[in-house]
Amino acid sequence: ACPFETQRAAGLTGRVGAMGLKTGPNGDRWYVCMPLYHGTGGTTALVCMVTGITCCIGTKFSTSRFWTDVRDSNSTGIVYVGETARYLINTPLSALDRKHKVRFMFGNGLRPDVWHRFVDRFGIEIVGEFFNSTEGVMALFNGSRGPFTATSVGHQGAIERWRTRNTYVPVECDMVTGELVRDPKTGFCRRKSYEEGSEILVAMPHESAFVGYWNNPEATEKRFERNVFKKGDLWYHTGDMVR
Template sequence: MLAARELMVGHLTASYLRLKPSSRFYTCMPLYHGAAHGLCITPTIHAGCTVVLGRKFSHRTFWPEVVASRADIIQYVGELCRYLLNGPPSSLDRAHNVKMAWGNGMRPDVWEPFRQRFNIPIINELYAATDGLGATFNENRGPFTRHAIGLRGLIWEWRNGGNEARVKMDVDTEEIMRDERGFAVRAKVGEPGQVLHRLDPAMLGTAPAYYKNEGASVGRRIKDVFEKGDLYFPQIAEVNVYGVQIPHTDGRAGAACFVMVEGLSIEEFDFKALAKHALDRLPRYAVPIFLRVSGALEYTGTLKIQKGRLKMEGVDMEKAEVVGGGDRFWWLEPGGEEYVPFGKKEWESLKNGSVKL
């Protein structure tokens, strides 16, 4: 069943990208991941075209390999495009033959600068999951559809709208939010949330499932979304902030980990201005209470941000690695207007309850 699905995805992707035998498709993604083998290798086999493999991603080798291979399509995932954009200018920036960047995770602040600097006319963004039931696509060529992970027009909504929904979610627990009746709350345009796809109970035997793990398969299904008895499969949205648990406090407190721009020291960073910027634009409850300044963020093998360790360590000085040249913390004290250093003394005040958020 899995092999048949892979072949079908490869055939449809090859057709969608209009691959020809003369196409040259560059990827430096790990082949064990669906992005490389499902959205690059398999489509090129169907089209009978060329795959150009990079051993691993590096902004030093990326453009030399692309130029030397005469690739006309490049694949990106996650933060790859931001890394390239942050790299030093090079004579190879526009010396390539690339006509399309194909992938997912292109950030809005990277999208147009990336296109302009590297002169790539088409940014083809998709959103999908290996174990999902649907996908979105956006073959973007100009300002109208930029920054979007997909397009849903009137005809699509007429034919498929009843089988897909976008609902609000708690970004910390990643659970869908429900109203007083216990049903999911639909997300408005521009609001973050989860994409759900309707499952026909009679077709559960052919639905995506985890190998020899019924519990995980069932855990991905959500019942009673908009009415009793309905069944949906979620695709989890990514977020760039995380919540931390604080003693004597319900829920989680907002936190953000960031890396400063190259060449800027902590002493030069304006924490007061950052607090003012956030407080002027966000309600107080939405402003991160804690900041973690790190030398580098952690990423998965496909360049997606790792949040697990950060959430587990929180702001517990015994768990977080802040010894010798490590990460450092700041916080917005209750009622405060400026981010100030946060250390063991402040952590103990939260632990013993002498300071409450």
């Protein structure tokens, strides 16, 4: 477990604006049936509270009830976690598949083989796919409106890529052990290109930039990697390989 700072959710409000979501009584209505104690559902609820978007809370996720609840609540947006989208796309085809007001979906872990099928079948205009973890210090976002940016976890454009070029860095690692590969002479790691990809490390100005795991300093310390490219530098292990 780890503390989740509300400022992280507040930081997503700009992304919501980029997706063209409308706030207020006559604005968008966001259907959330994910647990509110989990990162995705909780973040969405907080974003709604901050922005004034209506949050339509479902009791639980159900493939048989999902679209009925969406229609009954007049929702214009839905929240997903990768596998829930797969469950929904594997239900029998129905004449009601597009009988709803949903134009956007927001979540993470949408598999490439599900992405296009889901959008085409249910008529979704915007997919807001983000890449993060509950304790993570790294966040990527892709507000996809078509095939050019589809199936990507962080298609944020050239400016944002340039801005974070020395913050989110792929570093060579052993594909079997997951350990970083260090030069036997210098002891430093080798940076890889974004096209090659590898585990992403995140530059940390100081240890307190990561809130850490609740009452677990040992687990918190394991997230740090030191002396990666030079003596005294500090990086955060994401444990995720991206290219």
